Amino acid sequence: MSTAPVFNSNPFHALYSRSLGITRFWSLMGIITLVKGVYVYYGPDLFTEEAQYWLWSRHLDWAYYSKPPLIAYVNSLSSGLFGISAPVVRLNAVLCGLGISYFVFRLGVEHFRSHRVAVLGVVLLNVSPFFVTATLFFTTDSLLMLAWAGALRYFLRYVDTGQPGDGWRTAAFVVFGMLAKPTMVLFGFVVLAGSGRNFALISRRLLAFGIPVLVGLLPSLIWNYQHDWVTFRHIFTLAGGSGSSLLHRNALGQLLEFVGGQLAYGSIFIVVGLLLARPWKLPTVDHARLLPLWLAPALILAGFAVLSVHKRVEVNWPSATLVAWPLVVSYLLHLRYRRWSETPRVAWPVGLSVATLLLILQPGWLDAVAGRPVLPVKADPLYRLAGWRQIGQTVDDFVKDLPPGHFAIVSDSYHTASELAFYVGGHPDTYCLPNANRRMNQFDFWPAPPASQRQNIVYVSEDPLSPEARAQLGPVLRQEVWPVYYRNVRVRTMYLYHARGYRPKAVKKPVMY
Known part of the structure; x- marks a missing residue:
């Protein structure tokens, strides 16, 4: 195994890798977008949250009982341009997926200076169930994930370059995320992880982060001022604030449900990728660059795990935080298998994940082959x-x-x-x-x-x-x-x-x- 660093100094090799990486990225996006387009056109009916968010678009307001206003305005725009239909609603999710993939690709190129890391990260992202569901079914998670990916790209670029423009772009995506879902406030953990151990720097950046958070929260504050602060009461209840005991009577069951849900929803194949890479045997890992990509999601997942022993936690709550992990795994796999020709060595987990997604999203094809329901109907989320x-x-x-x-x-x-x-x-x-x-x-x-x-x-x-x-x-x-x-x-x-x-x-x- 080569011990050369991930950054390649050979200009001819770098130019070839760049051209190959960009071509493969856009080819991949073309295929994925086409497949998703076919699915949303012929796919199942809207699920109830999608229909509710569309209905909000007919009653445009500062905010809504359970969410900020962005998804209503996006639905209003797409319905106004293309008409009212389920494929039009879900087109928003597909476009979010394209944007998220682009930001992850650019993050891989800029943060690791490797188009191969970037392309492999996008592949791993696009076969992860948490990402596929958010980019096929249009919910607030679709918009939140887009905002998170954009903010992550520009914040880490700001950390590297110190350019004010990158700081303003980060702030814009934080505002965008707060208008999509309050969970965007958890991006503060990324700011924390990416600021090193300098307490003064951490304090300044967290204070600066708080300004776009408040700006994005302003429409919800206006609406809640008019409606007895019901959204905050709702969030307080969802977080278990009304519970009388810190430890739920089924605390262990809820914790195991959360962990199992994250393995399934966040893709156990990401874990498989880590095992293939064997990072504990890689002497050239750039831990400083990896830290903000894996530490923030780890802290957020740990926080939700602790919450799960008090209150049942929905599997999608931390989903936006996971967009960086496929890139972490792709970087480690790149160190293990350096050449494009070696990529098939890690292809089988991707194939297995795709097969699993097909089973979840279109179980009827396997029923036809087996002659009976393979995935029990009550276990099928599409029912x-x-x-x-x-x-x-x-x-x-x-x-x-x-x-x-x-x-x-x-x-x-x-x-x-x-x-x-x-x-x-x-x-x-x-x-x-x-x-x-x-x-x-x-x-x-x-x-x-x-x-x-x-x-x-x-x-x-x-x-x-x-x-x-x-x-x-x-x-x-x-x-x-x-x-x-x-x-x-x-x-x-x-x-x-x-x-x-x-x-x-x-x-x-x-x-x-």
Whole structure:
């Protein structure tokens, strides 16, 4: 094994590597973007969070109950330019993926001065489940990851060059990230890890970091000032602030769930790459350059692991922090296998990861080969996406006998109400019934159906009509039951009711955050 440093001083070799690396990067991006485009065009229906964020775009505001405003404005822009459809919504995610890959590629080139490290890092990134899901399904994680990758690139370049322009670009991406999701505040750990041991320097940079954080937070502060600070109450509740005990009764189970989820979602194949590289046997590792790329994600993951023994932590919460780890692994693999010709030695984990992604994103092909469900339907995350387009068509048929424009579509769930707003013909306003026993959501800040529509209510739910809903809807005139099948298994039953005499104040509004 060669012990030459990663930085190659031969100008002819460097020029060849640069040309080869750029060509391979854009060729790779072309193939990946094409495959993703085909998937989003022919892929599953929007899942409920995607539909909810799209619905926000029809009610543009300073912010929203659970998130900052950026995703609503991006959806509004794309829908205005290309129309309303599921592929258009997900086009935003695909473009985010292209941008993130570009920033990771440039970071690899600039930070390690190696196009091979950069290209291999992009490959590892694009086969990691956390990245693939965020760049196929458009959520706040898609935008947050883009902001994180941009801020990471320019911050580390600022650390190297000290150029004020790179500092301003870092600040701009921090603002962008704060407008996408409050988790961007955790980028402070990158600032900490990249500032060495100089306490004065750390203090100055963290103080400077706080300014764009506050700027990006300003729209949410304005909205929350007008709405009793409910977003902060919501985040406090999500973080377990309302719990009475520091140690959850199922603390070990939640911790194991978090660790297992990160291995699956962050890609266990990244761990395989580390084992292939055997960094403990590499004498030429530039630890100073690696430190800000691996330490910040490690600290953030450790923090969420500690939180998981108190409160269940969703697997995607730390996902944006992981964009640097594929680059760390690619650098170590580059030191182990230096030439382009040696790259196939590390290709099998990539192939295995791609096969796993195919199983997750399109399990039907394996069912057809095996003649039976290989991945259990209830373990398939896509089953929750099944049937919403057909439900929208069913509601269209259900309301044909009602006076046009003189009915309201309501549900007991914001998930269902959001999907109906997207998939029912004409994209009508939908409503979510207030209920003191459910958690607050964005519908609670929008008005109830107008008086002209309250005599004809179409109520849609995944459950039979509850006493609380019946108290609000009045007499039921008609009802239907509609089953939803996915991979030949019944996964959901939808109940449709035509009721008359909606009374929006019959049940108290929710107070849980």
